[in-house]
Amino acid sequence: MNTKLSAFGRMKLCLRTATTAVAAGMLATTFGGCASLTQPINGVPADRLPPQFFPEPKNDLIPVDISMLSIEPPRDYQISGGDILGVYIEGVLPFNPPNQPPEPPPVNFPDADSTLPPSIGYPIAVQDDGTLSLPLIEPLDVDGLTLEQVREAIREKYIEEDILRTEKARPIVTLIRERTYDVIVVREDGGGVAGGRGLTNQNLGAQFLTGGSDRSASGGLVKLPAYQNDILHALVETGGLPGLNAKNEVKILRANQADQRMRAQFMDQWRAQQAAAALDPCACPPKLPEDPSILKIPLRVKPGVVPNITEDQVRLQDGDIVYIESRETEVFYTGGLLNGGQFPLPRDYDLDALGAMAIAGSSIGGTAAQNGLSIGGGVTGVPPGMLYILRNDECGGQVAIEVDLAKAINDPRSRPLIQPGDTLILQYKCEEQLINYGISTFFTFGIRELFRN
Known part of the structure; x- marks a missing residue:
């Protein structure tokens, strides 16, 4: 119940x-x-x-002043090997027979992407050793001279060789094309386009995982004009500063033989350390140290720290490699x-x-x-x-x-x-x-x- x-x-x-x-x-x-x-x-x-x-x-790191990544151009352009000058010397270049009116100098228009003004004269290339070859005289050493100084050197040389009279020696020297430097830029951040703006943590992570930010490199061979052959211009030509998918640093691998030998020696030493550590089961495996031949330029530093970045470090030469490394790890x-x-x-x-x-x-x-x-x-x-x-x-x-x-x-x-x-x-x-x-x-x-x- x-x-x-x-x-x-x-x-x-x-x-x-x-x-x-x-x-x-x-x-x-x-x-x-x-x-x-x-x-x-x-x-x-x-x-x-x-x-x-x-x-x-x-959290307290501050960006490096990007102007430190560029070189300061001189007030007046300085001539060196690889420049193409426009030269006109009345009666000599071109040769003018006696009792004939002189020919007018040709006018040269620059390429569409050039910032140079139109030039006058016949194109004469400055040799790699910095000399300029002209008719009837020995090659002139013009390395490091300005256009005005080159003009005066040509005038004095033709007067000294008794080829032109003082009142007739009025050469014209202009710059047709400035020298360029071939630099290789390798970027693993997709070129830094948009710098990762608008990405949330979720879809940024998806890019890491699905290959949207993989190590497929962008960039390539970049021709940098003289006094623009620096890190900043190389980055601007290939998409800007490193994006969020790249490390906050720029690596420079020099093309000169001394640095290449230093890199090879460094890798040989590290492999020898690895082989020695493998023989001792209690030893820690050696960690790859910093390669002394690779220049690392940080893009963020602690407050109060002035990065020791010199113009020689940011100046790029033919064959140098600018490397932007991915941070996918x-x-x-x-x-x-x-x-x-x-x-x-x-x-x-x-x-x-x-x-x-x-x-x-x-x-x-x-x-x-x-x-x-x-x-x-x-x-x-x-x-x-x-x-x-x-x-x-x-x-x-x-x-x-x-x-x-x-x-x-x-x-x-x-x-x-x-x-x-x-x-x-x-x-x-x-x-x-x-x-x-x-x-x-x-x-x-x-x-x-x-x-x-």
Whole structure:
């Protein structure tokens, strides 16, 4: 016979059911797989690790003045090998027979992309040694002279050789075409078009993963006029400054024989170090050091630091290579209760543990429902509160950095910066999983049993 329970009886039954639910949750936690017990990660709290395990902050870095990447042209153009001059010497160039009226000098119009004005005279190329060959006289050394100085040198030479009288020596010298330098530009950032503007973290990451920012190089051979043969003009000719997909630096590989020999010697030494380290199983594999033959020019520096960039460093010569390197390896990985994936790190600002979780789609400090986590039956519980950052060291080992999210929200010192190659694993604390099992058991068993009675 069914007997209607009193209010006191119903309260006792509810308490007994809740106790049963909690006990079941404890058993389920113990035997059903608390992640902190079945898949333990031996982490070290972030505030106990030495500084060498953390990357240098970059929030305060400021851009380098881009005018330092160019050379300052002289007031007057200075002649050198490779220039083409327009020369007209009445009676000599061209030869004019006696008693014949002189021919007028030809007028030369520059190419469409040239900034030079129209010139007058017959084209005469300046030789690689800086000499100018003219009729009836020895070659003139004009290297480093201005047009006015070349004109005066020609005049004096023809008077000195008694070829022209003083009143007839009126040569005309103009610049038809300035010398150019062939420079190779290799860019792994897609040419820097638009500089990555308008990209969100999500579609920027998609570009990294789907090949939109792969290492397919753009650029090519660039002809730079004299006094524009510098890094800034080479970048402008190929799309501008490095985009968000490139490192904040420019590498210069010189074409001269001395630097090429230095690079070959450097690689031979490094391979020898690798071979020696392979014989010792306890030795760390050698890390590739900085190549002394490659010039690296940073594009962002710390406040108060004046970069030591000279004109000789930014000046480019024939065969030099300007290299913009991709930063496709600057990514971090997520797993555990976070959505698994690979995400690019920002280039110009720091990303801490909470920011990385937000990029991965986790709501910081929210409920389990806001994080898309359910404990069964449509019931949501407390969110996970422990984040582990798996970070590789220089010897191929690994350190696990433990981040208590409740503490990290209130203490910025407990939010370590993310560096390339980090793996973020989000887990429940054991007590959080216990609470969630208890809540799940109560709502799926306790409430049903309560209403049945």
